[in-house]
Amino acid sequence: MKKQNEKIFTILALIVLGVLVYLAENNLDAYKLRILNLGAIYATLGVSLNLIYGFTGQFSLGHAGFMAIGAYVTALLVLPPYYKEMIFILEPLVWPFTVMHTPFIVALFLSGLFAAIAALLIGLPVLRLKGDYLGIATLGFAEIIRIIANNIPQVTNGALGIKGIPEFTNLWWTIGVAVFTIYIIKGLISSSYGRALMAIRENEIAAEVIGVNLTYHKVMSFTISAFFAGVAGGLFACLLTTIDPKAFMFVMTFNILIVVVLGGLGSITGTVLAAFLFNYSLEYLRPIEAGFNIGPIIIPAIPGLRMVTFSALLLIVILYKQKGLLGGVEFSWKGLFRFIHKIFSNEKSSEGSSK
Amino acid sequence: MELVMELLNVDNITMKFGGLTAVSNFKLKVVPGELIGLIGPNGAGKTTVFNIITGIYTPTINQIYFQSQNITGIKPDKIAKAGIARTFQNIRLLENLTVIDNVMVGFHLHLQSNLVSAILRLPGYAREEESIYHKSMELLEKVELEKYKLEKAGSLPYGQQRKLEIVRALATGPKLLLLDEPAAGMNPQETKELMSFIQKIQNDFDLTIFLIEHDMKVVMGICRRILVMDYGVTIAEGNPLEIQNNPEVIKAYLGVDANDA
Numbered sequence: 001m002k003k004q005n006e007k008i009f010t011i012l013a014l015i016v017l018g019v020l021v022y023l024a025e026n027n028l029d030a031y032k033l034r035i036l037n038l039g040a041i042y043a044t045l046g047v048s049l050n051l052i053y054g055f056t057g058q059f060s061l062g063h064a065g066f067m068a069i070g071a072y073v074t075a076l077l078v079l080p081p082y083y084k085e086m087i088f089i090l091e092p093l094v095w096p097f098t099v100m101h102t103p104f105i106v107a108l109f110l111s112g113l114f115a116a117i118a119a120l121l122i123g124l125p126v127l128r129l130k131g132d133y134l135g136i137a138t139l140g141f142a143e144i145i146r147i148i149a150n151n152i153p154q155v156t157n158g159a160l161g162i163k164g165i166p167e168f169t170n171l172w173w174t175i176g177v178a179v180f181t182i183y184i185i186k187g188l189i190s191s192s193y194g195r196a197l198m199a200i201r202e203n204e205i206a207a208e209v210i211g212v213n214l215t216y217h218k219v220m221s222f223t224i225s226a227f228f229a230g231v232a233g234g235l236f237a238c239l240l241t242t243i244d245p246k247a248f249m250f251v252m253t254f255n256i257l258i259v260v261v262l263g264g265l266g267s268i269t270g271t272v273l274a275a276f277l278f279n280y281s282l283e284y285l286r287p288i289e290a291g292f293n294i295g296p297i298i299i300p301a302i303p304g305l306r307m308v309t310f311s312a313l314l315l316i317v318i319l320y321k322q323k324g325l326l327g328g329v330e331f332s333w334k335g336l337f338r339f340i341h342k343i344f345s346n347e348k349s350s351e352g353s354s355k
Numbered sequence: 356m357e358l359v360m361e362l363l364n365v366d367n368i369t370m371k372f373g374g375l376t377a378v379s380n381f382k383l384k385v386v387p388g389e390l391i392g393l394i395g396p397n398g399a400g401k402t403t404v405f406n407i408i409t410g411i412y413t414p415t416i417n418q419i420y421f422q423s424q425n426i427t428g429i430k431p432d433k434i435a436k437a438g439i440a441r442t443f444q445n446i447r448l449l450e451n452l453t454v455i456d457n458v459m460v461g462f463h464l465h466l467q468s469n470l471v472s473a474i475l476r477l478p479g480y481a482r483e484e485e486s487i488y489h490k491s492m493e494l495l496e497k498v499e500l501e502k503y504k505l506e507k508a509g510s511l512p513y514g515q516q517r518k519l520e521i522v523r524a525l526a527t528g529p530k531l532l533l534l535d536e537p538a539a540g541m542n543p544q545e546t547k548e549l550m551s552f553i554q555k556i557q558n559d560f561d562l563t564i565f566l567i568e569h570d571m572k573v574v575m576g577i578c579r580r581i582l583v584m585d586y587g588v589t590i591a592e593g594n595p596l597e598i599q600n601n602p603e604v605i606k607a608y609l610g611v612d613a614n615d616a
Contacts, residue, residue, distance in 0.1 A: 184474055187473075187474040187475060187476060188470075188473070188474045191473035191474060191476070191480070191484070192459070192460075192462070192463050192466050192468075192473060192483075192484065192487065193463075193466075193470055193473050193474075195452070195456055195459055195460045195463060196460060196463045198449065198451075198452055198456075199449050199452070199460045199463075202448075202449035202450060202451055202452060203447050203448070203449060203450075205411065205431075205443075205447060206443070206447035206448070206449065207449075207460070208411075208430070208431040208432050208435075209409055209411070209431050209432075209434075209435055209440070209441055210435055210440070210460060210461050210463075210464070210523060210524070210526070210527050211432045211435035211436050211461070211463060211464025211527050212432055212460070212463060212464070213430075213432045214430075214432065220470065
């Protein structure tokens with residue numbers, strides 16, 4: 001298959017995706033749209049975590065922190081000044097935030113930028129650590145961000161959180177950001193820089209002696225990953241319309257981690273698929289919390305049962321499919337056509353044999 | 356001889372790990388185009404010398420100069436960029452990457468394009484990537500690995516993995532190549548091929564080679580100068596004939612009963 005053709009197919013697929021988004025926006029109810037929006041935001045988060053964990057091999061648990069930074073930045077920037085004055089009842093909002101008011105897209109970009117700056121500052125010292133130690137340090141960072149958010153009411157309105165954020169987020173934004181994230185991260189990992197990142201994952205010492213600058217590449221990967229987590233945080237704030245520090249507890253990072261592991265470390269296609277599957281099944285499993293009967297056995301309503309079920313499902317996947325749902329297979333037009341061709345020729349040969 | 360500027364000058368270095376002196380007063384001057392061997396019993400400190408030269412360890416005492424530039428305490432990736440490449444005793448390939456990617460990573464340190472143009476695949480980067488691909492294929496053809504280019508490096512047979520590691524080192528464009536036991540685990544036929552391969556790449560790439568080897572046939576066959584280490588101390592230096600007849604070496608390396616053999 002020629003490169004030119006692949007480009008045409010990609011553009012066609014994007015147009016089809018656009019039509020689907022248009023149809024969804026106009027026909028689906030708010031509940032279904034919410035699930036799709038969350039799916040797309042998780043796809044962005046998952047792909048960005050996959051960059052640092054799946055491709056660079058650095059176990060980072062700081063995503064909730066970067067999301068929180070993005071969410072607060074967006075919330076403070078898109079809310080009109082008079083409204084901000086009204087809701088900050090614990091302490092009045094400090095100066096630059098009182099007058100700042102930007103369009104949604106600028107707010108999203110700045111969300112990413114602030115998250116990236118935080119990642120740069122934290123990454124330089126912390127990325128010297130390896131494995132679990134790095135995980136714990138980044139987890140600590142995310143907790144610090146959350147606790148700071150709780151304790152500077154002049155900026156974050158403390159534990160009360162920020163309410164009444166305009167609901168700018170729709171499928172156009174969430175899918176658009178997800179597509180953009182995939183485009184950038186796919187471009188990065190299939191470039192020479194991406195090979196260097198994967199070399200670090202495979203063998204740090206080998207990577208270093210063939211000239212890969214460990215610090216530069218790790219921090220670069222971490223910063224880009226955080227940028228998209230920040231943008232996703234902004235989308236998240238404008239989807240829920242209300243944020244408070246509790247929304248960015250460790251569970252948030254853990255959810256993203258589930259998506260990445262479920263989809264397969266180092267597989268973008270798998271991550272996207274898992275992101276939607278995760279959000280859909282969380283909703284689909286909701287009825288089991290209401291209590292049900294299995295024959296004579298009566299199961300009472302247990303809140304949280306769907307999380308237990310989900311954890312069990314996750315265990316099964318991890319036990320029997322360590323490489324994730326797709327087993328590390330990445331989508332490509334070439335692969336798709338080969339697959340279609342295989343099915344087609346199989347049908348032909350089976351038809352032939354039946355005669 | 357004095358007019359020739361040395362490529363590498365290891366100036367009397369000592370490496371201590373806590374109370375243990377792994378290497379003491381090691382000195383070596385390497386002139387461009389040499390093929391030097393380093394031998395010695397297990398635990399003599401040979402690999403430590405390699406780790407010091409490639410910047411994985413910083414020597415406790417004294418300095419190392421490469422092309423008259425002090426490289427002591429510089430990070431391994433900068434040393435690779437300066438022109439020293441190496442292989443490892445226990446092969447360190449990027450096992451889950453393809454064979455071709457393993458070689459292409461070696462060219463990364465000379466990449467001119469910046470991150471943005473690489474992500475967006477701007478024409479300048481696309482040209483560079485294309486040329487890296489072709490250069491990598493040429494290198495793979497030299498060791499007849501081109502047919503495995505899309506296989507995972509970890510799935511190659513042992514001998515091929517050794518070759519691939521050497522090719523990856525060559526991709527960084529070194530002036531000095533350090534080979535840590537290249538013949539380990541090879542049968543006599545493979546070893547023979549390896550010897551001619553080492554001599555071939557030395558000519559083709561205008562290299563200076565410094566190798567550690569246990570296989571005496573290899574060392575005596577291709578090295579014109581040999582260093583012998585024992586317990587971190589250099590006990591002898593000379594041409595193969597001198598080394599073979601050095602009583603000190605026979606005692607340390609081949610055992611006391613070597614005369615009977």
